[in-house]
Amino acid sequence: MTSPPFRVGIVGCGAISRNHIEAFRVIPEAQIVAVCDVDATRALETADRWGIDGAYGSVDELLAAGVDIVSVCTPHPTHEAVVLAAAAAKVHVLCEKPIAIELESAERMIAACDEAGVKFGVLFQRRFWPAAQRLRRAIDDGTLGRPILGHASVILHRDPAYYSAWRGTWATDGGGVLMSQAIHHIDLLQWFMGEAVEVHGHVATFRHRIEVEDTAAAVVKFASGAMAAISATTAATPNLGETIRITGETGATAELTEFPEGSDGRITLWARGTEIGTEPVHPAGLKPNIDLSTINGQLIPHHASQIRDFVDALREDRAPAITGRDATAALRILLAVYESSRTGRPVRLAASAVPAS
Numbered sequence: 001m002t003s004p005p006f007r008v009g010i011v012g013c014g015a016i017s018r019n020h021i022e023a024f025r026v027i028p029e030a031q032i033v034a035v036c037d038v039d040a041t042r043a044l045e046t047a048d049r050w051g052i053d054g055a056y057g058s059v060d061e062l063l064a065a066g067v068d069i070v071s072v073c074t075p076h077p078t079h080e081a082v083v084l085a086a087a088a089a090k091v092h093v094l095c096e097k098p099i100a101i102e103l104e105s106a107e108r109m110i111a112a113c114d115e116a117g118v119k120f121g122v123l124f125q126r127r128f129w130p131a132a133q134r135l136r137r138a139i140d141d142g143t144l145g146r147p148i149l150g151h152a153s154v155i156l157h158r159d160p161a162y163y164s165a166w167r168g169t170w171a172t173d174g175g176g177v178l179m180s181q182a183i184h185h186i187d188l189l190q191w192f193m194g195e196a197v198e199v200h201g202h203v204a205t206f207r208h209r210i211e212v213e214d215t216a217a218a219v220v221k222f223a224s225g226a227m228a229a230i231s232a233t234t235a236a237t238p239n240l241g242e243t244i245r246i247t248g249e250t251g252a253t254a255e256l257t258e259f260p261e262g263s264d265g266r267i268t269l270w271a272r273g274t275e276i277g278t279e280p281v282h283p284a285g286l287k288p289n290i291d292l293s294t295i296n297g298q299l300i301p302h303h304a305s306q307i308r309d310f311v312d313a314l315r316e317d318r319a320p321a322i323t324g325r326d327a328t329a330a331l332r333i334l335l336a337v338y339e340s341s342r343t344g345r346p347v348r349l350a351a352s353a354v355p356a357s
């Protein structure tokens with residue numbers, strides 16, 4: 001087991017690396033010692049900007065510099081190679097979502113980290129919203145009880161310019177609104193509702209000039225017998241944010257809303273018996289279509305909570321709050337939506353080849 005202070009390396013110096021850097025910088029037991037990017041100039045600029053000593057052009061050079069943790073902030077299909085390299089070097093890994101774009105890839109990553117005896121966490125920082133934790137507690141303490149019906153609605157705006165570089169093709173992005181945005185809300189839905197067993201859905205590309213989907217709708221059945229509907233798009237103007245609604249076996253319903261996109265989820269409806277508490281889902285006076293760097297900036301406190309948990313997991317030698325296995329559940333659901341859309345049939349979800357933790 002490594003012990004603090006943990007030497008941290010950031011792999012990939014694009015938009016989301018700032019969230020990881022800001023989160024690690026305020027953790028006393030961690031020190032960012034290196035960054036790397038295939039664009040070596042970007043690595044140098046990032047190291048300069050944040051006062052980090054090491055700047056490298058590849059993950060192998062970064063690992064050779066000696067780190068205890070790597071944060072993986074690179075495009076989706078590149079996650080596997082970085083995680084496997086870190087595991088081979090016996091370095092703990094915190095990887096951005098989606099864990100991978102294929103289940104077999106996720107399973108190889110989990111197996112490599114298990115064999116190497118390193119911790120493997122995947123970012124789904126929305127689970128750390130206080131309102132999400134409150135909703136989860138209401139399920140566990142019987143206020144909502146076992147969920148019977150759920151809905152995740154992800155109605156977002158993206159400018160055409162968003163779909164540049166690696167975003168927008170099957171090979172380099174792995175999917176569209178489901179893989180990049182709604183995966184967070186699918187993760188929350190399955191965290192609240194349990195194991196999914198069947199998925200029927202459709203995807204289409206209506207407004208953006210991309211290969212991958214900009215719009216999706218699906219129905220998910222859970223092992224408990226509960227069911228949920230998912231609707232998602234990046235083709236909306238203006239951006240209306242995201243909402244998750246859960247009805248429990250007690251008859252109570254809670255709704256969790258993220259508006260504007262990137263803000264803390266708020267409980268906007270709490271209905272139980274004759275009591276109905278509501279808050280406007282879309283309060284007046286908010287600016288629509290805020291830019292991506294503002295959205296990412298607003299996510300920092302929740303990245304910080306999950307990264308704090310990851311460092312605590314190392315100190316306490318326990319599993320991080322969201323492991324590679326946990327993160328695979330949302331990927332399994334959205335890949336089943338793609339398959340169902342292709343075949344026109346419901347997809348039964350096979351149990352993972354990797355045993356549950």
Ligand SMILES: NC(=O)c1ccc[n+]([C@@H]2O[C@H](COP(=O)([O-])OP(=O)(O)OC[C@H]3O[C@@H](n4cnc5c(N)ncnc54)[C@H](O)[C@@H]3O)[C@@H](O)[C@H]2O)c1
Binds near residue numbers: 013015016042076096
């Ligand atoms: N958790 C969240 O809410 C959230 C938000 C935004 C992005 N993300 C995720 O973060 C990851 C990165 O997204 P982004 O928006 O920062 O992308 P980006 O394009 O802004 O940055 C990616 C960076 O990785 C570099 N890179 C590519 N391949 C590399 C490799 N093999 N080794 C080292 N560097 C490499 C690129 O040069 C680029 O600088 C994605 O998985 C994305 O889904 C998560």
